[in-house]
Amino acid sequence: MNLLARLDRQHFWHPFTQMGDWAKSEPVIIVRGKGAVLTDSRGREYLDANSSIWTNLHGHNHPGINTAITRQLDKISHSSTLGLTNEPAALLSEKLVRVANPPFVSSRENGRPNLPLNKVFFSDDGSTAMEVALKLAYEFTRRNGRSSRPRFLSLQGAYHGDTVGAVAMGHIDLFHRAYRGLLFKTDRVMSPYCYRCRFNRAKPERMDAREYKKCNWECLQALETKFQAQQKRGNSYAGFVFEPLIQGAAGMIPQPEGWLGRATKIARGHGSLLIADEVMTGFGRAGTKSLNPASPPLFACQRESVQPDFLAVAKGLTGGYLPMAATLTTQKVFDSFLGEYDEFKTFFHGHSYTGNQLGASAALANMEILKTRASFRARQELETLFRTGLQGLWRHAHVGDIRQVGLIAGIELVKNWRTREPFDLRERAGIRVCEVMTQLGVLTRPIGNVVVLMPPYCTTSRQLDRMITVLSQAISRTLEKEAVS
């Protein structure tokens, strides 16, 4: 066995991995990447079909991002932002504020643009960005007298990260049950999972369930009921926590058009803060469709003109190069932490690497690429090709639902598409399909029975084709064996 593989087996404990299974096969050791291609220690090439767990945007080894990082490397890699500031982080805070506030909200006050999301708090990853939003929302609510015991509402199946506060906001039993004793109480409300919604009276068809669903928006009624019930108890929800347009780790659950706008209106109507988790959906991942073609949105919230009070970004912030995250919030929230030193209203929170220069440089380069016409067109074209290409997968009887939002797709594998009967998780249908895909040179990971495809924006049409064809072959080989032989 390869030396690295041996050292790995001896000491490296991998995330979200049953290490007993891990030890049974030789690991793929990635040594380099270029564009959408990853190369392993044996020289084998793979397509990065989930953008290295949803982080990468413009491909690996991108000259623009590489140059930005190495330029910064020649100056300094890291100095603290406790009592100091630095060039790339200061520039980045302004850039983030600019893209997070779409034109539909920009009014002017005293000649200066009045930007709702005006302040940026940097952290390291999606979990910590959500922790910051949670702590700020909690303390803001207490300070403005709305509640002394702020309570939060999030969506069924929600995933907002793995640190303890983020876990408390989540509702995935498999991940979270064991740690219940560590968590504070939050509430959950049904999410608009059209394919498996008990209120959807439509029979399954060979298309995205959102397109043929028959319902009366019971999910929104449930949300309204939840808010009303909490109000009756005299402790209205302080914050509504959601992923806009599509929930990721919940199983790639997309929202039918109009849900986001209406759901957030309900929450606002009850005085709740809006906490948007765009860790996955941010920076163009959720598509190029725009209400205002002159300014294509980079964030999913903007697609339904939703103005959150907190916006958490991470994964794609640095183009998938370095761990860095940010929580954007409003002047109002910021002001509630202002005071004389001895009032101790300071936000006592931070990380050693807050505002790291290398991360901020990568993020600035990422934003430069994103704003070019060429990048926008490429994403637009890729999204269309993706939509067309995915249709071919309907021919598999074991494909129950194909759901796409921008450059994110979830393909739900089922025992029987006519009844939507799911595979038992113990059958590891998703895992087995992805294992065969790896053998065929395409890397991705499933969420239970949902296979994720999330190509980097630089993916060529041939590479995209290959990702979809290999998934199709893997489904045939894994789930249709009996039928073929």
Ligand SMILES: *Cc1c(COP(=O)(O)O)cnc(C)c1O
């Ligand atoms: C990945 C993810 C997180 C957690 O981010 P980490 O960087 O893994 O801590 C939070 N929210 C969403 C929506 C995510 O996809």
